[in-house]
Amino acid sequence: IDEQIRLMDQNLKCLNAAEEKYSQKEDKYEEEIKILIDKLKEAETRAEFAERSVAKLEKTIDDLEDKLKCTKEEHLCTQRMLDQTLLDLNEM
Template sequence: MEQDLERSEEKVELSESKIVELEEELRVVGNNLKSLEVSEEKANQREEEYKNQIKTLTTRLKEAEARAEFAERSVQKLQKEVDRLEDELLNERARNKMLQEEMEATLHDIQNM
């Protein structure tokens, strides 16, 4: 019976030592889990920040595109106005040249009288 008792005590010691090892491993796993939870929370916060940045940048992009379209339309209108004014200038130069020629002819006629 003493031998059985000794064997049982050895088994108990081995089991207790195994329990201590398992408790230590459980503590390490628990710490790792806490660390992972903190990392997950930080990752979720970063993800939320990125979503907000994307939303902000998307809004700014749409606004920039709208301003670009407006600017393009304004440029087209201004180009039409420039073309119209250039045509008007050419017409006025032609009219001026014609009047100048008329005046020269008139002066010539006056001088020849």
């Protein structure tokens, strides 16, 4: 019986040591999870900001393209008017 008690005591000590070891690992993993969750939140925030920035830039591009189109049309009208003025002057 003493031998069995001694063996059971050793097993209990081993189990307690294993429990402590795994408890520390669990704490470490929980901390890593918290860190990863924080990093994920930061990445999501940056992604949302980037998406808003892209939308603003796309709108700016559209606006600039519209302005360029209008400016080209104005240039074409001015060119036609100058050509017509030149013809009128040559006919005089």
